[in-house]
Amino acid sequence: MTQKVVSGEELKQTALGRELSNEQCKLLATVCERRTVANGETLFSEGEVSDTLFVIVSGRFAVSRDTGRGFSDTLHLLESGHLAGESGFLDGSPHSATLRAVGDAEVVTLDRAHLEAMLVDHPILVYKVMRAIVHSIREIIRRMNRQHSELLSYINPNIGRF
Template sequence: MTIEGRALQDTVIGRELTLEQCNTLATICEQRTIANGQLLFAEGSSSDTLFVVASGRLAVSRDTGRGFSDTLHLLGPGDLAGESGFLDGSPHSATLRAVGDATVLTIHRTRLEGLLIDNPIIVYKVMRAIVYSIREIVRRMNQQQLQMMNYINQGCGRY
């Protein structure tokens, strides 16, 4: 299924690109619909695909080892998923499941690499957007860790 560049404009990637660049990038993207409750990918699986949430929400969860998963975050329209696997093939660190119906745009690594010769600036800006997304994840994790430490310290180490 083909998409238009307008679908990319309101995403982390689209904020880096002009409409013309979004249109060029859209030629290598595919659109995928994920039904409510369906997995986009499972923790531990690998993929060379970058996912861009176009609509809906995706729950990011991790196995607790206690027989259930904890939801860590909700991704919404414009957010990225699968950044590390896209960059280096590492396994996914969490499971992503649709909360309500969702639509994602997919970019396969080899297809993006195909733009390197004629459109290197697009590839550069996509990579910049990925770095921005990863920095936001680290910032959010640091903030949550600080909140947890404050909670523990206020309770004199009891929780």
């Protein structure tokens, strides 16, 4: 992975920067990095522990889990604007899936320690970043609930509307 500087303007276009002022984006950008991820490269693996939040700037990532049968299942594709690694970033829990680039991609990274260092002097900025993370997690839960309902309806058409 190649690392590059992140600009405030670029960060403003991401899920983390949408609620931030231009000044706050410039400040947050000083503690973020931009990485280029090559096609097929793993961003992180299931079971690894990391305190880094990833914002997909361009490209796509396959989200997959080990099936225990010698291969993995692709569960979802993350695209530009999505966040990844939210739970590990918040509480240090291991990643529940592996993310692998599908084509070349770029991500912005934010380490937990860098955000925590901003808490005393910039609490509103930290609060808004945390809101963006919570929003992302809620979207994941909504998608999973919808998929669960669709699967139940497929398995037993008598319990659903499909």
